[in-house]
Amino acid sequence: MTRALVVYESMFGNARAVAQAIADGLSATVPTDVVAAAEAPAEIPADVGLLVVGGPNHAFSMPRPATRQSAVTQHGADVADTSRGLREWLAAVHAPTRGLPAAAFDTRVAGHPALTRMDHAARATEKLLGKLGTRVAAPAEHFAVADTRGPLVAGEQDRARRWGRELAERVHTTAAS
Numbered sequence: 001m002t003r004a005l006v007v008y009e010s011m012f013g014n015a016r017a018v019a020q021a022i023a024d025g026l027s028a029t030v031p032t033d034v035v036a037a038a039e040a041p042a043e044i045p046a047d048v049g050l051l052v053v054g055g056p057n058h059a060f061s062m063p064r065p066a067t068r069q070s071a072v073t074q075h076g077a078d079v080a081d082t083s084r085g086l087r088e089w090l091a092a093v094h095a096p097t098r099g100l101p102a103a104a105f106d107t108r109v110a111g112h113p114a115l116t117r118m119d120h121a122a123r124a125t126e127k128l129l130g131k132l133g134t135r136v137a138a139p140a141e142h143f144a145v146a147d148t149r150g151p152l153v154a155g156e157q158d159r160a161r162r163w164g165r166e167l168a169e170r171v172h173t174t175a176a177s
């Protein structure tokens, strides 16, 4: 694997911090770029051997234009363009080959396990990754924020770093065997 790419969407910076921590962990094994969905390439570069994507849970799924607008008007998020994010990027991006290893993550408000099980952002992300022709490299991971604007719950950035490190090792080992 030549390079890993982490693409994220974030309203208040929490999923961005998780994406950066995951990239730190991946970097122990493989050079890694991290980029916001709004600035992500229209085609996944051919030297990318692992794609990691994620963002916040909004209304039990991935953000949509209306939920991004709510983040701005109701919670003071600073989002330049509410019409496009991770969902729209995944629906439009081209992958040069089938079977690219990929994994999803999301952020969600810490709460009762029964409630958090209802949140589907990472599941929706995995469906879009499947349509793109990628191969699930590891089950999606979820990271908790204390409230809508954050902050991340203590220890979550370290956990994201560890998850990134383990993910890169797993993909590296699979590719070598």
Ligand SMILES: Cc1cc2nc3c(=O)[nH]c(=O)nc-3n(C[C@H](O)[C@H](O)[C@H](O)COP(=O)(O)O)c2cc1C
Binding pocket: 009, 010, 011, 012, 013, 014, 015, 016, 055, 056, 057, 058, 059, 060, 061, 067, 068, 070, 071, 075, 107, 108, 109, 110, 119, 145, 147, 148, 149, 150
């Ligand atoms: C419009 C809106 C809807 C949300 N819906 C949910 C939800 O269904 N479940 C949940 O756990 N958190 C929900 N949240 C909280 C977000 O998950 C939280 O703001 C996000 O994880 C913070 O990450 P970010 O700073 O990267 O945006 C919602 C937030 C907003 C603004």
